[in-house]
Structures are given as C-alpha cells and as structure tokens.
Amino acid sequence: xxxxxxxxxxxxxxxxxxxxxxxxxxALLAVALRAVLFxxxxxxxxxxxxxxxxxxxxxxxxxxxxxxxxxxxxxxxxEPPPAAPRMVFSPVIVQGSPAAPVDWLAWLAPLWMxxxxxxxxxxxxxxxxxxxxxxxxxxxxxxxxxxxxxELAAAVRVSRPVELLESCLAGVPLVIGYWRPVILMPxxxxxxxxxxxxxxxxxxxxxxxxxxxxxVGLAQSLIEGLFFFHPAVxxxxxxxxxxxxxxxxxxxxxxxxxxxxxxAALTTLEQSRxxxxxxxxxxxxxxxxxxxxxxxxxxxxxxxxxxxxxALAGALVLVAAVATALVVWxxxxxxxxxxxxxASATDKMERTTEPARQNVEELKELxxxxxxxxxxxxxxxxxxxxxxxxxxxxxxxxxxxxGGHADxxxxxEEQVRKAEAALKELESRAGESQKRLDxxxxxxxxxxxxxxxxxxxxxxxxxxxxxxxxxxxxQLQELTSGKLDEALxxxxxxxxxxxxxxxxxxxxxxxxxxxxxxKRLQQxxxxxxxxxxxxxxxxxxxxxxxxEGRLAQAQQPESPRPQAMAESGSAYQKxxxxxxxxxxxxxxxxxxxxxxxxADRDQFVEKFWQRRNPAPGTxxxxxxxxxxxxxxxxxxxxxxxxxxxxxxxxxxxxxxxPPDEIEDHSAxxxxxxxxxxxxxxxxxxxGHDIEVEFTDTGKTGDxxxxxxxxxxxxxxxxxxxxxxxxxxxxxxxxxxxxxAITYVxxxxxxxxxxxxxxxxxxxxSLAKAxxxxxxxxxxxVGPQ
Amino acid sequence: xxxxxxxxxxxxxxLEILTVLWSRGPVTVRDxxxxxxxxxxxxxxxxxxxxxxxxxxGLVKRDEKQRAHIYSASRPREWTQRQxxxxxxxxxxxxxxxxxxxxxxxxxxxxxxxxAELRKLVGEYEExxx
Numbered sequence: 001x002x003x004x005x006x007x008x009x010x011x012x013x014x015x016x017x018x019x020x021x022x023x024x025x026x027a028l029l030a031v032a033l034r035a036v037l038f039x040x041x042x043x044x045x046x047x048x049x050x051x052x053x054x055x056x057x058x059x060x061x062x063x064x065x066x067x068x069x070x071x072x073x074x075x076x077x078x079e080p081p082p083a084a085p086r087m088v089f090s091p092v093i094v095q096g097s098p099a100a101p102v103d104w105l106a107w108l109a110p111l112w113m114x115x116x117x118x119x120x121x122x123x124x125x126x127x128x129x130x131x132x133x134x135x136x137x138x139x140x141x142x143x144x145x146x147x148x149x150x151e152l153a154a155a156v157r158v159s160r161p162v163e164l165l166e167s168c169l170a171g172v173p174l175v176i177g178y179w180r181p182v183i184l185m186p187x188x189x190x191x192x193x194x195x196x197x198x199x200x201x202x203x204x205x206x207x208x209x210x211x212x213x214x215x216v217g218l219a220q221s222l223i224e225g226l227f228f229f230h231p232a233v234x235x236x237x238x239x240x241x242x243x244x245x246x247x248x249x250x251x252x253x254x255x256x257x258x259x260x261x262x263x264a265a266l267t268t269l270e271q272s273r274x275x276x277x278x279x280x281x282x283x284x285x286x287x288x289x290x291x292x293x294x295x296x297x298x299x300x301x302x303x304x305x306x307x308x309x310x311a312l313a314g315a316l317v318l319v320a321a322v323a324t325a326l327v328v329w330x331x332x333x334x335x336x337x338x339x340x341x342x343a344s345a346t347d348k349m350e351r352t353t354e355p356a357r358q359n360v361e362e363l364k365e366l367x368x369x370x371x372x373x374x375x376x377x378x379x380x381x382x383x384x385x386x387x388x389x390x391x392x393x394x395x396x397x398x399x400x401x402x403g404g405h406a407d408x409x410x411x412x413e414e415q416v417r418k419a420e421a422a423l424k425e426l427e428s429r430a431g432e433s434q435k436r437l438d439x440x441x442x443x444x445x446x447x448x449x450x451x452x453x454x455x456x457x458x459x460x461x462x463x464x465x466x467x468x469x470x471x472x473x474x475q476l477q478e479l480t481s482g483k484l485d486e487a488l489x490x491x492x493x494x495x496x497x498x499x500x501x502x503x504x505x506x507x508x509x510x511x512x513x514x515x516x517x518x519k520r521l522q523q524x525x526x527x528x529x530x531x532x533x534x535x536x537x538x539x540x541x542x543x544x545x546x547x548e549g550r551l552a553q554a555q556q557p558e559s560p561r562p563q564a565m566a567e568s569g570s571a572y573q574k575x576x577x578x579x580x581x582x583x584x585x586x587x588x589x590x591x592x593x594x595x596x597x598x599a600d601r602d603q604f605v606e607k608f609w610q611r612r613n614p615a616p617g618t619x620x621x622x623x624x625x626x627x628x629x630x631x632x633x634x635x636x637x638x639x640x641x642x643x644x645x646x647x648x649x650x651x652x653x654x655x656x657x658p659p660d661e662i663e664d665h666s667a668x669x670x671x672x673x674x675x676x677x678x679x680x681x682x683x684x685x686x687g688h689d690i691e692v693e694f695t696d697t698g699k700t701g702d703x704x705x706x707x708x709x710x711x712x713x714x715x716x717x718x719x720x721x722x723x724x725x726x727x728x729x730x731x732x733x734x735x736x737x738x739x740a741i742t743y744v745x746x747x748x749x750x751x752x753x754x755x756x757x758x759x760x761x762x763x764x765s766l767a768k769a770x771x772x773x774x775x776x777x778x779x780x781v782g783p784q
Numbered sequence: 785x786x787x788x789x790x791x792x793x794x795x796x797x798x799l800e801i802l803t804v805l806w807s808r809g810p811v812t813v814r815d816x817x818x819x820x821x822x823x824x825x826x827x828x829x830x831x832x833x834x835x836x837x838x839x840x841x842g843l844v845k846r847d848e849k850q851r852a853h854i855y856s857a858s859r860p861r862e863w864t865q866r867q868x869x870x871x872x873x874x875x876x877x878x879x880x881x882x883x884x885x886x887x888x889x890x891x892x893x894x895x896x897x898x899x900a901e902l903r904k905l906v907g908e909y910e911e912x913x914x
Contacts, residue, residue, distance in 0.1 A: 137796075137799040137803050168802065168865060271902075289902060293905065614832065615829050615832070618833065
C-alpha cells in the first residue's frame with residue numbers, strides 16, 4: 001500500500017483528527033489537574049499522586065474515545081450543516097481548496113507514528129539496560145542485611161520476596177522489577193551509612209515496591225511515548241514522579257519517626273555520588289531539595305514563576321490557539337459542539353465576524369431600497385417623456401392647425417423644460433445613492449479581510465507547530481540512528497561470537513544438548529568420586545597385604561591382555577606406562593587394560609583428562625597442559641642414563657610439581673639435593689610441608705631419593721599405599737584434626753607412600769593419639 | 785599480559801566477581817564463591833577459573849604469600865565504572881533508562897547549588913542535634 005493510499009484511508013484521517021483534538025484535551029486535563037492539586041494542597045501525597053496518575057491515565061482514554069468517534073461516527077454524529085454565513089468565510093481560510101484540511105490531518109498520523117516508534121525504541125533499549133543492571137556488576141548483600149530486609153518487608157507489608165544486592169553500577173539505591181523485585185544498593189552505601197539510615201533507605205525502596213511504582217513508571221513511559229509532542233503530558237508525568245517520592249518519604253517517616261536522620265541519609269547519599277570525576281554538567285536534579293525541606297518541616301520559598309512554568313503556560317496557550325483554528329475548520333464534527341472551550345473559541349471568532357455580516361445585510365437592504373428608488377425615478381422619467389411627446393404632438397397639431405396659438409406653444413415648451421429638469425435631478429440622486437452604496441461595500445470588504453487575516457494567523461500558528469514537530473522528529477532520528485546502528489553492530493558481533501562458541505561446543509560434544517552434557521558431566525563426577533573412594537579402599541587393602549609384585553607387573557609392558565594391547569600398538573602402552581604412569585590410579589589402570597578397542601581407549605584417555613580438568617566445560621584443560629609441561633621439563637633437566645621422566649627427581653617433579661625450595665649440594669663430594677614443598681603449598685594427595693632428599697652416590701647425574709622422614713618426634717604410621725590413596729587418607733585425617741603427613745618411602749616404588757600422624761614429642765601424647773586413631777577405625781603402627 | 789593502563793573491559797561474570805572484591809576487600813576464591821552462590825548456583829571451579837583468567841588479564845591481583853591465595857581488585861571501582869560508562873549502550877540509553885528507575889534519589893544528580901543548600905539544611909539539623 002503506498003503512502004498516498006494510506007493517507008486516503010479513513011484511519012489516517014481519524015488519527016490526525018484525534019491527535020489534533022488531543023492538543024486541547026491534554027491542555028484541558030493539565031489545567032484541571034493543576035486546579036485539583038491547588039485545591040488539594042493540604043491532602044496527602046498519596047492522594048495527590050493518585051490524582052495525577054488518574055489524570056495521566058485519562059489521557060489515552062480521551063484520545064481513544066476521540067479516535068473511536070472519529071472512525072466510527074463519520075457524518076452521522078457530525079454537527080448540523082454549517083450555517084450559510086460561515087460558508088462565506090471558509091474560502092478565505094482554506095484559500096479556495098476544500099480538500100486541503102483532509103490532507104493536512106492525514107499527514108499528521110504518519111509523522112506522529114514515526115515519533116512514537118522512535119520514542120518506544122529508545123525506551124525499550126533503556127529497559128534492556130535497566131534489566132541488565134539486575135545481573136551486571138552485582139553481588140549479594142551481607143546476610144545480616146538480607147535478614148533485616150525481610151523484617152522491614154514484613155513491616156511495610158510487602159509479600160513478594162525481595163532480593164537485596166550491592167551494585168557497582170548503581171549510583172543510588174534503586175528498585176528494579178515488579179514480579180521479582182530487586183533492591184540495588186550502591187557499593188559502599190551499606191557500610192557508609194549508619195544502620196538506622198540504611199534502614200530508612202530500605203523502607204523507602206520497599207515502599208516503592210509496595211506501591212507498585214515500577215509498573216506505574218512503565219505505564220507512564222508508554223503514555224509519555226504516545227503523546228511525546230504534548231508538554232502537558234510531560235508536566236503531569238513529572239508531577240506523578242515528584243509525588244511518588246513524597247509518598248514514599250511519608251512511609252519512611254511514619255515507620256521510623258526520625259525525619260531528620262532520614263534527610264541526612266539522603267543528603268549523604270546524594271553527596272557521595274556527586275564528586276565522581278566524570279560528572280557531566282550538573283543538571284537540575286529535581287526535587288530533592290523540596291523533599292528535604294518537606295522532611296525537615298521547612299516552608300518552601302515563595303515561588304517566582306519559573307521559566308519552565310511560563311514556557312508551559314505559553315505552550316498551553318499555543319495549543320489552545322491551534323485547537324481553535326482546527327475546530328473552526330470545516331467540516332468540523334461533533335466535538336466542536338460537544339466541548340466547551342472549543343465552542344467558546346468558535347464563538348469568539350464568530351463574534352469578530354458578526355458585525356461585518358450584519359453590515360452586509362444592511363447594505364443589501366439599502367441597495368434594494370435604492371434600486372427601487374431608481375426604478376421609480378426611471379418610471380417617472382418615462383411618464384414625463386410620454387407626456388412630453390404627447391405635448392409635442394399636440395403642439396405640432398396646434399401649430400399646424402392654427403398659427404395663433406403661440407401662447408399655448410410657449411406654455412408647452414415651459415412644461416417640457418420643467419419635466420427635463422426634474423428628470424436630471426432624479427438622475428443625479430440615483431448617482432449619489434450608487435456612490436454611497438459603493439462606499440459601504442468597500443467598508444464591508446475591508447472588515448471581511450480583517451476577519452480573514454485573523455483566521456489566517458491561526459492557521460500560520462498551526463503550520464509553525466507542525467514544522468517544529470517535523471524538525472524535532474528529524475533531529476531525534478538523526479540523533480539516534482547512528483547510535484542505534486552502532487549498538488546493533490555490537491550486539492551482532494556478540495551474537496556471532498556466541499554462535500562460534502556454540503559451534504565449538506557442538507564440535508566438542510556432538511549433537512548432545514547442553515543439559516545432557518551437564519548431566520553427564522555431573523554423573524561422571526559422581527562416578528569418579530565413587531570410583532576414587534572404592535580405589536582408596538581397595539588400594540589400602542592391596543598395599544596392606546604388601547603385594548608389591550603386582551604393581552611391578554603392571555608397570556611392565558606385559559599386561560593382563562597382551563594380545564589386545566599389542567594389536568592396538570605402542571601408542572597406548574606409551575600413554576599408560578609413560579605419559580600417565582605416575583598419576584593413573586590402580587583402578588583406572590585396570591579398567592584401561594580391560595579395554596578391547598582403540599575407540600574405547602581413545603574415549604578412556606579423553607575421559608581420564610576430563611575428570612582432572614579443574615574447569616570442566618572449557619576447551620582448555622589446565623591439568624593436562626601442566627602435566628605435559630612437567631614431563632617435558634623432567635626430560636630436559638633430569639635425564640642421565642635413563643630418560644628424565646624415569647628418574648626419581650623427574651617422578652617427584654611430575655607428580656608434585658616444581659618444589660618451593662631446592663637446597664643444592666651437587667658440587668660436594670657426595671652430590672645431594674633437598675627439595676622442599678613448603679607448608680603453604682598444598683600438594684593434592686599429600687598435604688603440606690613435604691621434604692624430599694636426593695643423593696647421587698655414583699656421580700652419574702642420576703639422583704636417587706633418600707627416604708627418611710625429617711622428624712622431630714615420634715609418628716604413628718597409619719597406612720602405606722598408592723600416593724593417591726595415601727593422599728585421601730591423609731586428607732580425611734587432617735579433616736578430623738590429626739596432624740597427618742605423607743611420605744614417599746622408596747625411590748624405586750613410585751606409588752608407595754606412607755601416611756604418618758605426628759610428630760608427638762612424648763609418650764603421653766603418643767598414647768593419646770593412638771587411642772584416638774583406633775577410635776576412628778585406624779590401625780596405627782609404630783611408633784617410629 | 786595486558787598493559788596496566790589498558791585493562792580489558794570486564795565481562796558480566798568478571799564484573800560480578802570484581803563487585804564482590806570491591807565490596808568485601810581482599811578475599812579468597814572460596815569466599816567469592818560462597819557470596820556469589822548465595823544468589824545463583826555457581827561451580828567453585830568456574831569461579832576459580834574465571835579468577836585465574838582475570839589475574840592473567842590484570843583485572844585482579846593475587847597475593848600468594850598465604851596458603852590460600854588472596855585476591856583483590858587491581859583497579860578501584862570508580863576507575864572501572866568510568867571505563868564502563870564509555871560503553872556505547874550505556875551512554876546512549878542512560879537517559880532513557882533513568883526514567884524507568886524508581887529509587888530514593890532522582891536519576892539525575894543535584895546541582896552544586898542544590899547540594900550546597902542540602903548541606904546547609906542538614907547542617908542546621910546536625911547542629912540542633914548537638
């Protein structure tokens with residue numbers, strides 16, 4: 001549908017008409033609200049807020065009804081046909097084009113719609129940003145304040161659960177949301193104000209929630225957007241906002257009683273946000289001063305009509321004038337009659353044109369009379385002529401008949417002269433009448449012109465208003481289109497990034513849904529924990545039996561299923577016996593050796609690393625990376641006749657990471673190194689404060705570990721087992737309060753670790769510790 | 785590592801952690817996790833991983849002297865806020881957003897003159913109290 005079609009549609013015309021009517025309707029509502037607020041100056045802020053809100057809601061109602069009437073009514077509810085005299089004037093106003101007003105009104109609709117869409121787009125973006133503040137840069141407030149908030153919520157009678165968060169983005173305390181309301185406190189506000197003041201602020205915010213101000217605010221925004229062109233709407237909206245704060249202040253004062261402490265809290269908050277370095281030009285911050293004055297019971301200073309008020313008044317007058325011009329417009333509909341202000345405006349217009357109209361009537365009558373006079377005079381002249389002719393004929397006859405009738409002839413001639421003079425006089429009188437008539441016509445025309453100019457001025461005002469509207473819409477568009485584009489581009493980039501991440505995730509996990517993966521991960525974690533504990537139990541039993549040969553066998557290339565491994569090639573053997581030889585648990589080793597196909601083995605390896613990933617769900621696996629780094633380091637630094645990873649130092653380095661301290665005596669006659677893992681380094685599976693000593697008796701570069709606990713007292717040995725199992729045992733002992741440590745006993749038994757509890761300096765504490773350990777189900781051996 | 789004067793803009797999740805650090809001072813990963821998990825489910829390892837990333841980016845500092853590493857924000861809140869205020873979306877729609885907010889104070893700051901008057905009003909009260 002083209003624009004022309006659209007403009008010709010009845011809806012466009014009805015919209016334009018309703019918009020034009022809204023100009024005076026809105027002004028009228030604002031004036032009414034001003035009067036109501038003036039009369040209700042002593043009423044509560046709650047009452048005043050309700051009055052203002054009702055007024056604001058009445059605006060879309062008035063507009064809707066007008067639109068419905070304009071659409072559905074058509075001519076059936078139109079006013080009676082315009083009186084004839086008015087028709088005389090309409091050509092002057094519309095400059096002889098009866099179709100013009102229809103076009104003009106229809107053009108109003110698309111302009112208005114463009115403005116509304118722009119405004120709403122802005123508000124939507126703002127809303128998105130506000131909603132982001134719920135999640136962005138927030139953290140839960142301390143539990144004691146959460147508890148206090150719940151108590152205060154009960155006092156204010158807020159039944160919905162309210163979340164209290166500290167936000168680094170909010171400069172002031174805020175309420176966001178209606179169904180799941182969130183109170184955002186600026187960082188530091190909870191700590192920076194006294195408890196009483198924080199409570200006052202919280203009550204204020206709870207009052208907002210209780211009064212559903214967030215919803216009212218949204219509705220307000222919608223209405224503002226609909227009538228963005230009307231200053232009255234903005235004024236009423238500002239009144240609603242101001243009274244809303246007053247009402248919430250009243251709740252605080254009613255509950256806390258100390259208005260002054262509350263005022264001080266508000267001021268402190270305002271002050272705290274002020275000196276921020278990037279403060280823009282300080283704008284007129286609204287009514288905080290008014291609120292504080294009100295709280296402290298100070299009289300408001302006498303108000304000089306501000307520039308804003310006079311601007312508003314000016315705008316109202318302008319709007320009224322434009323509305324008048326529109327209402328006088330033909331073919332006006334019932335609203336011209338139905339509404340008093342418009343009617344009075346029409347009356348005023350009519351009053352100015354009435355004398356001119358009367359004049360014309362008078363002139364017409366006068367003209368008729370004069371014309372009749374002229375007719376009479378002409379008839380008289382005709383009669384005189386006939387008489388004259390008759391006399392002349394008689395004279396001829398007489399002269400022919402008898403020459404002696406000279407007297408009679410002279411007499412007749414005299415009569416003829418007289419008749420001619422009368423005729424002349426009559427003619428001059430008729431001329432005078434004509435001249436007077438012309439003068440009067442000219443005067444009437446001048447008055448007519450003056451009336452026309454007045455109407456023309458009204459139209460000019462209307463056109464000015466329209467131009468201003470167009471310009472504003474254009475500026476708004478220019479202002480926003482660039483920024484919107486930029487924001488859109490950023491969003492698209494983010495979307496693309498998210499898409500890529502999703503594709504990566506798909507590649508990593510196949511077609512499984514995210515929940516499935518999550519579920520499987522959790523399942524795997526659970527299974528892993530279970531498996532580990534089973535492993536601990538079995539391993540401890542295993543090692544308790546002293547079955548060391550089994551381990552040695554497991555480390556040899558001959559596995560329980562040599563055929564299967566031989567088929568699968570040496571890559572898996574290398575992985576098992578070299579890559580992860582030190583970190584794989586006995587349970588895992590057994591499971592791996594039981595696998596039959598390469599696919600299963602690949603999957604096992606994958607899962608093996610996944611289980612150890614400190615941040616599951618991310619593509620990187622820090623554990624795996626660190627492990628291979630340690631392997632490489634060991635091979636590079638500890639290699640002698642055997643590969644670096646196989647040496648004692650290599651094994652300790654791979655399993656426990658770089659030591660915190662190395663005491664190096666490599667240059668002495670018996671080369672020696674002591675590696676120390678300090679108390680502050682927690683080694684997974686071993687605990688704290690581990691010292692490992694190496695010595696190179698053969699001076700081959702292959703340092704051997706010396707197993708000797710660096711003790712200052714006696715220990716109870718609780719178990720000996722795989723490092724993993726020993727680590728778990730040590731940790732669980734530590735959790736129960738025992739000073740448990742783990743020691744690697746023998747260099748040639750990579751996974752042989754002893755769990756010791758101690759040191760205990762004397763017999764009494766040793767005996768006590770033994771009793772405690774036995775009570776926990778352990779079988780301490782020693783002491784040593 | 786990022787240059788100290790060109791810290792990357794924190795993501796939403798990072799900002800959340802920074803907020804905890806700003807509001808609680810230097811804390812351990814476990815503390816951060818317990819505060820964050822109070823308002824939404826979060827894995828400890830995820831928080832740990834994030835904080836490691838943030839350390840690499842230079843957004844937070846790690847004190848390794850203790851057994852449990854202590855983290856603190858490397859820049860004050862105001863600095864980061866300023867950086868975020870440069871965010872286009874924030875700038876373009878701050879005005880539109882402010883009219884949707886309800887709270888104890890107006891969305892716009894008070895002017896210097898107004899603030900002076902407020903101080904005077906409340907100052908009178910403080911003196912009264914004495």
